[in-house]
Amino acid sequence: MLRAMLRDLRAHKGRLAMMLAAIVLGVGFMVATWVIADSTARTAAGAPARTDLDVAVQAREPEARFSDDDRNRLAALPGVERVAGVYAGYAALVGADGKLAGVWPDRAGTNWDPSQRFTLAAGRAPERPGEVALGETEAAAAKLKLGDSARVILVDGTSRRFTVTGLFTYRALGAEPTPSLAFHDALFGDRFDRLELVAAPGTGQAALADAAAAAIGGSRNPSGSGVTAPVRTVRTGAELAAERDDLAADNARSIREVMLAFAAVALLAGVFVIANTFTMLVTQRTRQYALLRAVGASRRQVRRAVLAEAAVIGLVGSAVGAALGVGLGMLAMAAFRTAGSTVVYSVSPVGIGAGFAAGVLVTLVSAWGSARRGAAVPPVAALRSDAAIPRRALRVRLVVGLLLVAAGVALVAANGGTQLDETMRVLSVSGALVAWIGLLVLAPLMAGAALRPLSRVLSRGPALRLAVRNAVRDPRRTAATASSLVVGLALVTAFAVVGTAFTAVAGDSIRGLVPASTLVVEPALDGARLPADVPTTVAATPGVTASLAVPRAQIDWDHGNVSMSAVDPAALTATLHLPIERGSGDLGSGVVLLRWYADQFHVEPGDRVTLRFGADDSREVRVAGVYAGWEGQPGMFVDRSLVPSRYRGDVETVYAVGSRDALEKAFQDRPDVLVSDREEVISRLVAEFEFVLSVIYALFGAALVIAVFGVVNTLALSVLERTREIGVLRAVGAGQAFVRRAVRLESIVITGYGGVLGVLVGLALGGVLQHVMLAREVWVVDVPVPLVLVSLAGMVLVGVVAAVWPARRAARADILAAVAAE
Structure with a gap:
């Protein structure tokens, strides 16, 4: 059995190339993440420590x-x-x-x-x-x-x-x-x-x-x-050196955890590619397994042979992926090296081992179902050329999928209100993931249900009819190929929905708080604080009728930590408009709380809370009202006369009513200060968030690349499986161009189905994420139309590109040899 398995591997190296590519990319991403995280920690910890400080x-x-x-x-x-x-x-x-x-x-x-x-x-x-x-x-x-x-x-x-x-x-x-x-x-x-x-x-x-x-x-x-x-x-100096090393380790751990999440998505896409490949290989080898069974091989031996083949492929792919990951990680560290700095490269055995373990385990898990099916076919039945999917399996899939979708939707619906606490957020996300798994289980059934009517509607040209019917012929294969596309595209679409929602929420919140006539004076660098002279300069500028300095400080209260802005109540009324949802905005009667905190901790107007400004300085105040906003805004507005002086500094924004020309003239020689209106503030905020989204899209790119390899692999194996069929087509007059067009259109049908399903799943998942992150209605989704159109067009392009090699191979097949093939 071992010799037979090794002979199969040598004989069919080309059939395994795309599966190896999926493993290599997934493991490479994972190992590169470990190299970057460990090298970051070692670089920080390896910097020379001070010996002149005790x-x-x-x-x-x-x-x-x-x-x-x-x-x-x-x-x-x-x-x-x-x-x-x-x-x-x-x-x-x-x-x-x-x-x-x-x-x-x-x-x-x-x-x-x-x-x-x-x-x-x-x-x-x-x-x-x-x-x-x-x-x-x-x-x-x-x-x-x-x-x-x-x-x-x-x-x-x-x-x-x-x-x-x-x-x-x-x-x-x-x-x-x-x-x-x-x-x-x-x-x-x-x-x-x-x-x-x-x-x-x-x-x-x-x-x-x-x-x-x-x-x-x-x-x-x-x-x-x-x-x-x-x-x-x-x-002590030793304690500070240890703190530096611990901080570097914590930073590395954070980098690793974030990047490994994207690596996991890439490996998940690889699961579909590997499972689909083994399913097709086992189907093509049914007679071979039957002969092995006939000469005395047991079911266990056949199953072990398939799993051993998967293990070898997993080991080879993991080895190449680990080498690729080490190289990519080192290149990334070198690319981000700053002037005068030295990078300490670290290749952790733990990272290499984790990459190997993930690659082999994913391959074995993906091949397990195929191994069982290959071992379960009786010798006599396996000698038949037709291998149909049992109807019972599809019925079980239908029941399980519907139950998962129903359970997920019920969880999301039960927590669909806009007043969310932490538990409700976790349940909502869990429900979305459960429903997503249910849709992946139902994908073969949905493929058949969606493509069969399409095959009847699309009657323009025999090549298109043949392409659609080939895709419908094995809905499991079509769904498995498309599912790898769904994983990456759904996540990209979901984050695009969050980006669109963030733009709307942040824009509405800022417009609700800052009137159109109010100017905003901010630091030129995001996250910095304004110099001490800015509030005074703004107030003293001719043409400015009112100004408000807004500091930001973190304080303790009954429910942990909250960001507080201590302001002058009269200046607040003259410059801003608090969008009060409940209660009053009068700071003279108490504090005004951001809705997120009020909903999270179930605080209502009239409740009394304790603010702690020091170990011996606590003050009980009344909650006057709750204002609508997003989490980037102050968690609490409070009368500045109620807080110690140290909480009135660190001004991050000054709002002013008056002449913009006068303010710009006052700060014309100050590149550290920006004078803007509210729309410019919103534009900068949205641009920063879009940059973050661009990075996220790029990190999801590995999953999409793996999915493309999966499409190429499926088409190549499908062409090999239908060699005789293609030969018959050529024998009755079909030209090379017709065959190429049929394979290309089949690829477009598969990627198009994956694109549509990925976008729909992404819109639903994005609705849940915007609900959890921004407290928006879960059922109201702003569709990112440009990204959806680009994604669908991209799927068509992927279909065309993925079909180039399989279509050429199919078209160039020898007619007589193809007709004689079994």
Whole structure:
């Protein structure tokens, strides 16, 4: 049996090529993901650690920063050799082109010191006022070089010129943000953000850290969030190095988990390709298996032979896929390497092993059904040339599929309201997945039901009739081939629906909150904070009649963490319009809560909640109202007079009513500040989301490529299966062009069916996702018409391209040999 199996593999290498390609792509994607994640972690962890630091005392809040007295107090502790102070502050680097360099200005500036924080890559350190050293990556982004005059905007809005004297790389401590500008000047006030202690010989780090914590009022435990987080932390150098490594590992884990989800989709598409291929191969070998059974082979031996063949194919495909994945992963790491950085490549045995395990397991699982069918056919029956699918199997498939679809739809319908909590979201997504599985189970029945009427309607030309009837002849094969297309196309369509819904929800939410006459002043870089001078400048601009500074801070409340904006109630009324759904928008009578939080935690107007601003500072407030919006907007508006002063800073947006020309003139020399209207804000937000969707579409591309291989494979094996039929057609007068056209049209019918089903499934899945993510009505779907049309046209093109090789092979078959074939 082993020799027979190996002989089959050698004799039919061409029939297995597309199946191998599916395994190679799926495993390659998976291994590449592991290489990228592990290399990212090793690169971060492999960066040189600082050896000149024993203890770091860090301030987490501006009010907790350190004075010279604090530094002197620590310097006087026994066992302290020296104490250095580190500043961090707002510094916006303007490039040679006059535009803001792509670096977040928050905490981008620091003071130069001779510590191991900095490693000079070129030039020298800044030694006098008016000099600056830049990070290598930031200098490249700003197109600045040694000796150039760099323009820097500081937190008070002033703009200064500095001579670039050096380029550096930076060694961060733990989760410290990496600064991009280091100055000689004292630009960030007289209080330090961090104090770094160097121990005298013979003094242990832990003992010194304990003494520093007692002297400065800091905590040795950095854990906690919100009010439970200490405002001053004391860590040893070893603890910070371990924190850096843990952070790198966490980032790598996040990358791996996200990318493996896309790899799983690619492998799922491969399952359909492999299963369909084995089904066709087993069908073509029925006489061969019958002869083996007749000469004494048992059912178990036949089944094992098929599974052994699958295992060999899985091992070969996994080996090639693993090699491809390692290469792709290394290329990706090299492509994203920044200036001055060093990449540490890591090929984990775990990643290689996982890729092999997935490739072999997927192949074996896909071949299991075919192995059972091949072993179950009696020797006498197998010698017959006709092999029909048992009707009972289709009846079981119908019952199981309908039950799954009904159960899934019921789950979605039961959680179809717009007021969703976490459990309802999980149930809705679970219902959608169950219904999707049910549709895949029903796919052969749907293929027959959809294509049989089509074969009667389409009577234009014998080639088209033949193509449709060939597709209808074996609906399982057609459905299995189309299902791999359905997987990728449905997910692409679903995310397109989410993108369309996001555009509508975000646009409606912003338009509902921001009147058309209100202008928006924002940071030029998304996610940054405005400099301290901007709210004052806006309010003082001639022609501005009202302005509102909107800070954003995270605080604790009864239900965990919430983003809060502490604002002036009168200014809020003059500039914005809160779209109140329930209750009142009067901040004088309580806080106004975003609907998402109200629905998630079942909070209604009139309820009382507790806001926690510190370990000993809690305030109970009334919920005045609930406003409609999306999750990117503040979770809570509160009267600024109710909150401590530290929660009124970090302004991220200023809204203003007045002359746009006057505001643009006020900020005409400020590339770190944007003046926009609400439609421009919406356009930028939508563009950012569309970029994310483009990346998602590209990652789903592997599944679609595998599906195309599946179509080619099915057509090639189908042509081989119908060799005699094609020979008869040629013998009665059909030309090569007719045969090519028939195969090409059959391919288009299969891909067209897969395209239509994929789009319909994607629209339904997208409706559920938009419901879960954006709290929209699940039954109201905005169809992404351009993407649907492009997808359907693309499926036709895929059908044409996939049929090129099989159609040419069919057309060139020798007529006499084909007629004589069995």
